[in-house]
């Protein structure tokens with residue numbers, strides 16, 4: 001017993017000495033940065049638990065339970081400035097909603113920041129290394145594996161999208177019965193994204209789906225759920241080591257993906273190097289990401305990891321965005337009327353819809369932009385400093401001096417606060433007002449004030465594809481229904497923060513047939 005106490009005492013002493021040495025080293029590096037670059041300290045949230053930040057952690061978890069986590073961060077920014085530092089257990093580090101700092105982290109100082117320690121191996125063995133988890137050379141290689149397909153896809157695949165939309169429209173009640181459009185939209189995008197990513201749609205919108213869709217979706221959701229907990233737990237994720245449900249869930253997902261991977265490899269040996277961008281009938285070739293990847297690597301485990309690295313950010317994001325559009329339109333029915341007038345004037349039949357037409361609808365564009373401004377499916381971006389570096393602003397009393405960021409420090413970009421900042425968007429920043437986009441696309445994007453897909457080298461590769469699909473879907477729904485009504489007693493947007501952020505109450509609406 002005495003012996004174990006001695007060991008415990010020694011371990012504690014070593015830990016405290018290492019903490020002290022680390023703090024001392026950071027202080028020296030900070031002094032050097034002050035001298036060289038004029039860095040000033042950033043404001044700190046006044047934690048009463050300065051070691052772990054349990055006080056703020058509990059406050060934030062309570063806000064999360066109320067569905068107001070993003071707003072809780074925005075309130076902190078209101079009190080402590082655009083850039084401040086805080087401790088909240090695993091969520092400790094610098095918070096910033098400043099466009100200059102966001103630009104530095106994502107673009108101008110891109111090589112100084114990475115996702116490694118934030119995501120790193122948290123997903124393994126559910127999903128291994130790929131474009132979503134890695135930094136440096138491995139990230140570059142993974143990104144180049146998917147880039148060619150994404151840069152061509154936006155022009156193609158509209159035909160198969162229409163096929164899925166037909167099924168989607170048929171499942172919408174035609175007698176103005178209230179329903180929640182979010183789950184239905186999730187099924188639609190699950191079907192289209194599985195077709196684009198794997199070459200085989202999960203066909204969840206069909207009554208006779210060839211898969212046990214419910215089982216697959218549950219397994220995938222359970223896998224993502226387990227992943228969210230592990231990411232939240234940070235270095236404490238070893239605590240989940242004995243959790244058998246996660247393994248059961250991701251094994252089912254692997255079984256499905258591995259089958260698609262082996263199909264892709266087999267197909268590769270049959271149709272090697274088909275570089276044609278058009279079919280023999282002159283139509284744009286339909287791109288399948290896994291098949292394009294299999295032209296570069298035929299390692300099944302690598303392919304599984306790489307495709308899951310795309311499927312995870314793809315899973316629900318676009319569906320959540322469409323649900324949010326419907327959520328807002330149901331609360332602003334007059335805007336639906338304006339949209340419908342624009343759509344009916346431009347489009348008479350689905351066959352007529354093409355890329356150029358979809359790009360030429362300013363009302364649709366404004367509604368989509370404004371929805372993304374208020375409701376971000378990905379609202380917080382986490383990065384870690386890969387080396388000692390500097391943020392351009394946020395230090396000192398006036399928050400205008402540069403801020404020293406030691407290697408290993410977490411920096412969180414708060415896009416929600418940025419995109420609702422009254423100094424940028426005016427006093428009606430919290431209101432849904434697509435009219436603010438009327439003068440075309442203003443400078444907001446160029447100034448890093450509007451970033452739902454972020455910017456810089458890690459910009460969402462699917463941005464153009466998603467915007468095109470959302471416009472297409474909006475056009476098709478607006479064509480078929482002359483009105484929309486809100487059927488939710490709760491008027492406010494209640495947020496459900498998982499890996500992505502969505503409306504906890506879905507989008508309960510009634511659509512009035514044309």
Ligand code: HEM
Pocket residue numbers: 131132143193309310311313314315317318319321377378381382452453454457458459460461462463466
């Ligand atoms: C409304 C829909 C979507 C939004 C708002 C969105 C937004 C984002 C954002 C903000 C990031 C950066 C995350 C970070 O670096 O921490 C990201 C990354 C990514 N997104 Fe999307 N996304 C959407 C849909 C999709 C879809 C449909 C796909 C695939 C088909 C996709 C594939 C990816 C991939 C692979 C990355 C990682 C890129 C990298 O790190 O280099 N996203 N997305």
